[in-house]
Amino acid sequence: MEQSGGEENFARVRHVLLVLSGKGGVGKSTVTVELALAFRQAGKKVGILDVDLCGPSIPRMLRVCRPEVHQCEAGWVPVYTDQQQNLALMSIGFLLEDPDEAVVWRGPKKTALIGQFVRDVAWGELDILLVDTPPGTSDEHLAVVENLRKHKIDGAVLVTTPQAVSTGDVRREITFCKKTGVQILGLIENMSGFVCPHCSECSNIFSKGGGEELAKLTGSEFLGSVPLDPLLTHSLEEGSNFLQAFPESATFSAINNIAQKLLLHMKDG
Amino acid sequence: MADVPSDAPQHCPGTSSEQAGKTSACQGCPNQSLCASGAAKAPDPAIEEIKVKLATVKHKIVVLSGKGGVGKSTFSANLAHALASDASTEVALLDVDICGPSVPKIMGVEGEQVHQSGSGWSPVYVEDNLAVMSIGFLLGSPDDAVIWRGPKKNGMIKQFLRDVDWGELDYLIVDTPPGTSDEHLSVVQYLSAARIDGAVIITTPQEVSLQDVRKEIRFCQKVNLPVIGVVENMSGFECPKCKNTSQIFPPTTGGAERMCEELGLPLLGKVPLDPRIGKNCDEGKSFLSEVPDSAAALAYQDAHFASRTVNTRINVLFITDQNSVHVYFIILWSLQDLLKNNVA
Incomplete structure (x- = not known):
């Protein structure tokens, strides 16, 4: 496979952030989408690359379900979610004929497609490219790191839920980052406490504080916690912009704070 | 491919x-x-070897989900505990999640070691009749990452199936990572001659999860793996204070119920989002022993009660109480009922 193209396609991408977690279902895609929306709101041009080949969720979360991916000279044209073309997206979900089709692929094939994804998407000018990954420390992750290393990876944002079963897997992901030389920008605790909409009682359904503890233990920065908010899950189901719909909510300020911290990181970097 | x-x-x-x-x-x-x-x-000669090795295992169940974090390991662990609460039933739980093994922690045997014997690797025993095997037992520290590509993961799974001294088992439950890739193909391939009873699919109610789970069901169809049924997990949360139920993961497209209707699959049950379940997983305790005197737990040990049809049993329980422990037992009964005519 040709190695050309990639260089040019990445020439105008300023920052690359990986969103990682050892554990599944902790909210990697949710965090990716919300951060992208927050960055866009801050006036940035943002791209999302969804490399979860077996379970791509981002297209639905941004309500871009069945677009056609066009080719241009430089490669695949990403799908823009807004008219101003400030939020671009590429996902394997776009390449499947039937949305229920299973991608039953072993590692080498996944590695090859990710290589192509990384090289052949014509992102154009981007301030930030967010890469959403599947859970684990295997083919997809190695492929992303290997293919992006020659350009630039600013670092990884790790997502966990508070309970020990989840932080245990995220510890392994931290080791992955250390071994592969990916800088950890910080940890986010998601699904951190649920406030009952009827009586305002806060229940820690998935325990509490695990993310912050893990950050201390591993010497990483704790970026913040995002509460378990039915309004957030609901807007992701519908593909609506949570940050626009509920600017008053605690969840909004949590996400926005995290986004601001990351923007600062990238300024320094 | x-x-x-x-x-x-x-x-x-x-x-x-x-x-x-x-x-x-x-x-x-x-x-x-x-x-x-x-x-x-x-064909890989290991497939035949595994068939011989697992000839003494009556039922083999694979727990699957396209989506991560929906409760595969939690369900697998509680299913194993529930089955093993009958002392005459031999149960084993195999964790093939190579990169994120949570079973040792959930079963409360983190840090245990696997021993080698003449007949292979000895699994770790949680109870006399409940054995566990996971790559977690082979790692030196909780920080150790298994950064392996597919072929190496497949080799490990082959060893788990061929080289572990499982002994005589009534149930072998295989817990898997999310997705439809190496681990899943390997389990199905290596067990193709030994025959799998089928898969239990776990999902949460929202469409973002269901869309991945539909892919998993498509995977089962592609590899001819029967689907025993679907379990909806994290299905509504009852506030402990005001007792109102909130749909934290909203079933905007009808949840697992609608999906099962559309695909003609049995819905085994809906387990509510219960903080006690997560807490017990973190502590490595059986959630079902949390309420040992619950009607369902007692009923399970009552042979007379167990001989009645699933529907009668469910009806009896519904009159008394309906909580997450009971839902688990109802799922268990339905499962056992579906497997009854399925003896290898």
């Missing part, structure tokens, strides 16, 4: 394809003559 080695030359046609060893890409590959001889096309 499944047989291109990770270190193969570009455009390798696959070791078991008709073109193996014969295409231009094969020129210069060290294994060219081996591929051309057709030896690589033969």
